[in-house]
Amino acid sequence: MKARDWFRRPAAVIFLAVTLACGWYYAQGGWNQNARYDMIYSFVEPGTPDFLTFRIDRFHIIWKGKKTFNTGDWAFHDGHYYSNKAPGPSLLGIPVYATLYWLEYPFHRGEIPVGLDMFNAWAINFAVSVLPVAAAAAVFFKTLLLLGFGRRRSVFWSLALVLATPIWPYSTMMWGHPLAAAALVFALYCRVRQKKYDLYFCGLWCGFAVLSDYLAAPAVVAFGIYSLLRFPKTVWQFAAGGLPMLLVFAAYHCWCFGAPFTPAIMFNNPLFLEQDKAGGVQGAFSPAIAWKLLFGVQRGIFAFSPLLLAAIPGFFAWLKRDRAAAWCAAGAFLAALAVNAGFNGWHGGNCIGARYLIPLLPGLIFLAAAWNPRGRAIRTGILLLAVFSCFNMLTITSATPMLKATVDNPLYGVCYDLFFSGAHRLFPGDGIRFYVSQPEWMQWCRWSSFSMGTLAGLSSLLSLTVFLVLLLAVLLPLLPLRLRRLVLSRKEK
DSSP states (O other): OOHHHHTTSHHHHHHHHHHHHHHSEEEOOSHHHHHHHHHHHHHHOOSSTTTTSSBOGGGEEEETTEEEESOSOEEEETTEEEEOSOSHHHHHHHHHHHHHHHHHHHHHTTOOOHHHHHHHHHHHHIIIIIHHHHHHHHHHHHHHHHTTOOHHHHHHHHHHHHHTSTHHHHHTTTOSHHHHHHHHHHHHHHHHHOOTTHHHHHHHHHHHHHHHOGGGHHHHHHHHHHHHHHOTTTHHHHHHHHHHHHHHHHHHHHHHHSSTTOOGGGGBOHHHHHHHHHHOOSSOOOHHHHHHHHHOTTTOHHHHOGGGGGHHHHHHHHHHHOHHHHHHHHHHHHHHHHHHTTSTTTTOSSSSSOGGGGGGHHHHHHHHTTOOOOOHHHHHHHHHHHHHHHHHHHHHHHHOSOOOTTOSOIIIIIIHHHHHHTOOOOOOOOOSTTGGGSTTHHHHGGGTEEEHHHHTTOOHHHHHHHHHHHHHHHHGGGSOHHHHHHHHHHHHO
């Protein structure tokens, strides 16, 4: 097969398009990201007591006469500080950064220049978030083909999985939600393909999803229930596949927190404990909060990505085809929603959208893809919802992926204003390490949040234009023949 023919294959085009979309933008600093970066740096970089450990003590220093943290997302146990995040992204990032660090070592000898340091942070996120998400979109396309959904419908929902959901903006930052979502897509592919060892791999990917984001657990339970219902005699293979990830999970928590299943939140930053007390009863499901997570303008998943509403008729379509699959996918999302609506930090802090529900989004897209309406008006409506959802995600990604938790209308208020005023890539974070504390920070901060265009010196508008042109060029082989000819004819003119 010639190289140019490979790049025209739908799975390859989807992978390249999503890689471009997620890799074009980057947002570096913030509590959540730094909690993961710090763990990677501590393990890889020699010369400190934290070397080859998961401790992040070195990132808590005295500055201006008081103890300062580059992240508030820490847990304190046995005299040491640790990240309070699920370890999967950091564990995956350690070999990535170790390779970069030692390849670059002859040039920096342990004194890493700021520019190179920030490039390394981008490269870690590209390997840990962007590439897995792009691979998941391509694999989701193959999954839908195996289910008999047809090429055009499979392409549409595979692109929508990322470009029409918060997976896109969150993959531009070092968070765990997109990686967990990607792992669940890989698990779904193994479940659908059903080759000899696929049930083992399904369990393995499910285990890695939980290792990356604890709220992926409802989806893993759904996979287990479905396997038990459909393949009761071989369900042990699913459990055996998840066992290695369970051992990694137990070993990490035992090493850091003294017990195999003691989560970091048991030793959380007292700031969060004070917020919990101030917030009232924790653990009680709140219908009002559930409504806000679904339809509210502050965090509503359907308000931000209305295309996901297609999961509702898709659920009924799946009921006719596979009742167990329909109930497991819907049940996993509803269980995660109930958990999210049952704790005081339901809003996710300084962010945009219902971020805790991101690992469950592949399940909603899986349901939505089963809906195949015949009427042209309904199909046009779905396309318009897809365009609107993609535009919302582009607005968040290009304007700012993070805002204060107190902002009442982050998307349709702040992000829209920033987007249409051209003030793109406004990011409130402080970068990695402690660069924000140095006088030269204003010279370096543009490297901590950028698009490829603005990094090259283009204006925000021109950068956005270049990105959209490149994205259209990549997607050109997937366009219907008539539309493709129209685009090419205009280019020739």
